[in-house]
Amino acid sequence: MNQPVLEVRNLTIALPPGGDRARAVEGVSFSVAPHEMVCLVGESGSGKTVIAHAAMGLLPKTLKATAGEIRLQGENILGASEQRLRELRCTRMSMIFQEPMTALNPVMRCGEQIDEVLRIHTVLGPQERRAKVLDILTQVHLPEPGRMLASYPHQISGGQRQRIMIAIALVLDPVLLIADEPTTALDVTTQAQILLLIKELQRVHGTGVLFITHDFGVVAEIAHRVAVLRTGELVEMNATRELLSKPQHAYTRMLIGSVPSITPRHRGAPADAPVVLRTRALAKTYAATGWLHQRAAVHAALEISLEIRRGQTLGLVGESGSGKSTVARCITRLIDPSAGEILLGGEDIATMPAGKLRQLRRHIQIVFQDPYRSLNPRRSVGDSVIEGPMNYGVSRAEAMARAKKLMQLVRLDLNSLDRYPHQFSGGQRQRICIARALAMEPELLIADEAVSALDVSVQAQVLALLDEIRDRLNLAMLFITHDLRVAAQVCDHVAVMSQGRVVEYGPASSVFGNPQHEYTRALFAAAPGRLWEFGNANARPTPRLGFPIRAPTPI
């Protein structure tokens, strides 16, 4: 019955000369049947996105398919003319993309962007088209379809925009839907809703779905079959349950192993270690200064009272916009808090003038999220690392010596001190930033989403490094992240934040074990793949039955 919707046979796509490898994709074969969800998983640069674009005939001129074929219901896409491809797109096969923020045309109303597809591909009259658009909007559970029709993309949330994208893709009921990391840019709770929606629509429309992701949690959540890609080659393909529990290929095992488990590791942190930093009722309010009209004041952070002890890591967890970064920037005085105290070794630095503050800055150092913009491109690595100490009178020679020692600590070879940031990978740059922070011999190290921008495998190495440093130098650490798994692995204590407030604060084991606050529970429920136990070479289905995914009320 179900002749495969999409068949890919030993597809090979060449990279333009001068790339880091000859071919983007090498001899990949797989197929997608109706009603089936196939996941393509792999790290950045593995070629998964290239395959998706090839299927839609959207490859840029520089990437040519040199061998193999892609058949959509038997018709070879690679050979098809541009005209034929245009007829197929959105009618037989559709695609949704990763960045909902920029995937919709900002100057065109959402209704019109859906209507455009109908106008080009069908001969329906205006009334019929309007009815069809309203119908698809209700199918994707968008509130008040009428208002949604007339609104512009910037007037609706990220999740809603992704639903509009899905509506565009499925309005003509294609047989194949290609989803290129559609939920990666969304919050955990929104991501859960979108995944549910895709599964529901697949059940209703019977579309075959090719789902591209790098997050094994998502794979565990929704995939029927999984294909693992590495540098353009298909490493392994199997049903989800078999692949996760009995990964055959070493690379697959390494990938699964790198995914931190959601259950916190016991760390035996002594409760009585001295307090390095304590905040009392710390708050930050942005008074909106409309010239003629007063917009409501925004409370980015309110009533934050935390303490960080030497040798321990406090995790600050929450979705984007929850205020966790604001707290970090207040503590490092990159922005001035509106109220409350920040006690560093007894002194309140919340409102200290810049001159006096400068002496105390050495004790708190921060590592940022984006490795590519945390280092001054115009300065050598060595100069960046020794800049800190030299600000406090350390001679250049001595600072250089300290830098060399730190390079070994972060496992980078010594000559990297003379090279420039652009000559390093994301992971290596993050190590340099850590070295730069440690050069100040701080008492508190803040990692603001320090690993979020890294691949899972690189992420695991940097987290291990941070752990080792914290133990060796007995540092206090404040770890800010939106990824619960990462928090579970690294933190001793966890504070969960939502809309500027700390909703739950306690030792990691109790917060993860049995969350008290309703929001925390919803957060855990929404974490994809929680039915599986990760954290070691292969994943095991968790013995206790996790609570089913409930779509928490949208915030």
Next chain:
Amino acid sequence: MTAIGIRIRTLALALGAAAVLAASLALAQGEPKVLRVVPHSNLAILDPIWTTAYIARNHGYMIYDTLFGTDEKSRIQPQMVESWTISPDKRLYSFTLRPGLEFHDGKPVTGEDVIASLSRWGKRDAMGQKLFTFIEKMDSPAPNQFRIFLGEACGFVLEALGKPSSNVPFIMPKRVADTDAFKQIEDYTGSGPYIFKRDEYKPGDKAVYLKNPKYQPRKEPPSGTAGGKRVYVDRVEWNLALRDAQSQVNAIAKGEVDILEQPAFESYAALKADPSVSIVNNNPLGFQYMLRFNHLHPPFNNAKVRRAAIAALNQEAFLKAQVGIKEYYHACPSMFTCNTPYGVTKGSDIQAKSNMKKAQELLKASGYDGTPVVIMKPTDLAAIGKLPDVAAQLLRQAGFKVDLQSMDWNTVVSRRAKKDAPGAGGWNIFCTAWVSPDIWNPLTNAAVNGLGDKGWFGWSSDEELEKLRDQFARATDEAKKKSMAEAIQARAFEIGTHAPLGEYIEPAAVRKGVTGLVTGPGNFYWNIKKK
């Protein structure tokens, strides 16, 4: 179609419709005879008494009339005056106006108007000021008569009333002539052959004159500013916007304009080559270049240095560089322009028969201590723009140290009025050009005087020269005047008031179908016919 697409389409439609409608409306008016003239500069100030600018004088000749005129032979001829008698002791002149003289507003011209006009003119014009030192009083016994009573006899009353060039004694209605001499007049009613269309006048764009139907010209044929001023065109338009030399040549070649008053010297080659354009020399006496020293400050406060400089400034070099067309220039030793009544050559050997070696010796003998000579060079006046460069080169060859400073003409005009030292915003030398009638008479020639501070810029002062000029003013018979002129010029060369740099003509360029250009020191637009 988004909003933008619709917007562009409707815009294109609107433009198309407008073009079609207009094309069908191409109406051909009945063609009145229009004479399109390109004057030599922009007409800005409309009061010919208030400024000595030649363009204002030409404007005056269009709309005003004069008591007397000067014919081609430089003789004074009656214009508005019918007849006049001079008392035996030459101290009472009584004049009768010819009948039918009317202002544009219909009122007849009376003696009162003449008296008011002459007294306003007398306050600003150099020759007028001199004349009024002799005048006791003036009165108008009858509407068409007026009399001038002199305290002492003087020989240049008629020459003054018929003075052809700057600050011409134009006759204006009494109500206009009563305006203070130092405030510009607002009303442009005159009694001349044309009426000024004030509402169409746009400075820098165009000035328009309509034929005065009620003007009664004299019987005699036109000659200079004398004779009958008959008008054969309905309307004259002065194009004030077209000042780029190359565009002027292009415009007359394409027949977009009829007359170029003073084309640039460089344009004559092209104009001569153009069959549809003829070159008409309407001002044979032409112009004279002049180089003026600043007598107040070194080095030219010393007469010997001035004479050494004059010796070095041979006219041929100036004329060749500035004019460049053989038949348009000629050297002239006289300070009062050659082949005019007082065009004498006495005293001119210092310049005419000298060479660079003589000049170098004179300069060494003069004790010149090498202070730099500041020469002012106008950048925006093509007619005299090259003279300072030639002067600089010649003076340098003679041994002077020269600082050639460039500025626009208005800065030259304002700086030459300053008496400060050359270093402090003053100057040593500037060059200019005069139309011959302005300098052919020792009394009107601003450079040849010794009045010091009260005199013309450069402020040459010398009692001897003033005494001679005074005697000239008193002389009444021609022979005596001629010998006085020779004495004045000899003295002027002796103290080196200034250096004449030769004479040139700047003939007008005229479309073939336009004839009847009147010869005279200015550009006059009566008597012109257009096919």
Next chain:
Amino acid sequence: MPPTAVPAEAAVAVQIKGGLWRALRGNWAVMMGGSVLALLALIAVAAPWLGTVDPTLFDPASRDLLPGAIGEITDLDGATIAHKFLMGSDGFGRDIYSRVIYGTRVSLIVGAAVALVSLLFGVSCGLAAGYIRWLDGVLMRVMDGVMAIPGILIAIALVALWKASLTTVIIAIAIPEIPRVTRLVRSLVLSIREEPYVEAAVSLGTRTLRIMFGHILPNTMAPLIVQGTYICASAILIEAILSFLGVGLPTDVPTWGNIMAEGRVQFNDFPHNVFFPGVFLALTVLAINMLGDGLRDTLDPRMSKRI
């Protein structure tokens, strides 16, 4: 902004030192523009030895000679020497070839000086406006005021009303450019200030001044160099326009603008007066603009969308 999981390779920093020269040499526009400019600079320096005579010397006898004609030049002490007028002579009888060659000097000096002056003032105002909050409002309003007045009008008024000299011309052309540079630098400073490496420097205790000149200024170099080339090119053009309008440098100073302004009177019959300086002017401005485009593409690809 939710953290992006897929690392953005898009951060296109510039390859520093070693890579930079290779990139620059590789860019066709930079090589073309650069070499033509170098040639012109050479011409400007070697002017006296390129078979030229004193550009201000003239001899009325050899007026308006066509290119290639033989005429005579009288030098300062009166001796006349035969001379082949490669590019013909002008209304004074001066040698156009010598004047064009010497004109290169003035034009390049004007271009370079204007670029330097406007960059200098622009950077200091831009840095101040970008970094000192209260100064920002005041300074930017003044800059808007200066920018509202069309540059050419300021230049015309200043040059004509002050005495026409090289310095006046340079200042007059530079003043309208300063606000543009200030706005560019200010926008760069405001965006760089938000970069994590600047915030890191703050937390490392680096003083504000050191941050301004150590971190922020070096990263504005690329767009500034590109802007500098465009200013240099437009300055040379404006100088020519000022001379054309009769308000430029004094006419005895040989600049391309002056030669063309004087030559325009006989454009139809003796086009050589305008043709040769026009070609040199267009060539120089073209070379500088191409250099600007090339630099823009190699130094800072992101800059390319800000022309």
Next chain:
Amino acid sequence: MFTFLARRLAATIPVLLIVAVLVFLMLRLTPGDPAVIIAGDAANPEQVAQIRAGLGLDRPIAVQFGIWFGKLLSGNLGESYYFKLTVVDLIAHRIEPTLALSVCTIVLSVLVSVPLGVLAAWRQGGWLDRALMGFSVLGFSVPVFVLGYILIYIFSLKLGWLPVQGYVRFADGFWPFLRHLILPSITLSVIYIALIARVTRAAVTETLAEDYVRTARAKGLPEARVVIHHALANAAVPIVTVIGIGIALLIGGVVVTETVYAIPGLGRLTVDAVLARDFPTIQGVILFFSFAYVLINLLVDLSYLFFDPRISY
């Protein structure tokens, strides 16, 4: 919407104030004394002093500015020293040619440069792109007056299609009015086309790389529709901005073009006024041009509302 208008207008007032002060100071601190020029060459010192007092030039600068600014607010720009007319009349006389020339140039430039820019961006790297970029660099390099003379030489003298110089008022007949504007507009628009085409190309190239264009292609839309409704529509703001800023460049070109084609516009008036040290006229015209520049950029800001719904005021 109204609040934005009020706020933007309020923001223009300080700018105009600064322009007034700058222009006033710039002229007063210069050498050259208008009184002497006006008095004419044969005037003696007392006469010059009389005129100077008449024009109020002998009072301290601050007082002079006070008087001038007071009159400015009441719309009286003072009287030209040189032409016996109030500056407002002078500008009124001379505004039509400049306005006609500028409008023709802007319309011509936009209609030519935007399509060219879009095509160059669409076929980036193709021959059209290289040709356009070459033309745009050339457009910046050739002096306006040289171009003017060449065009006159070819189209007026040799071919005789178009008039050599002059300006015919719109009232005197649309067709002659247009014929006299064709050559000047082409001369003036070359540099303006170069500027707009270059920015259009850069802006459209950038929007073509955006995600929503890729989505549009994924919707199977025809290429032309993708380029115009998705790429160009989003590039409208930078394009309109450069048209606004380019006005300053245009005014510079107008001054030269009016000189070459003998068009009695405001550009030519400025040069004459400067040469004649006619302070009130210089101030009046520069203020007028600055006000026009600020007004046009205000309209450009307003047009953002039309082009980009995200910008809400």
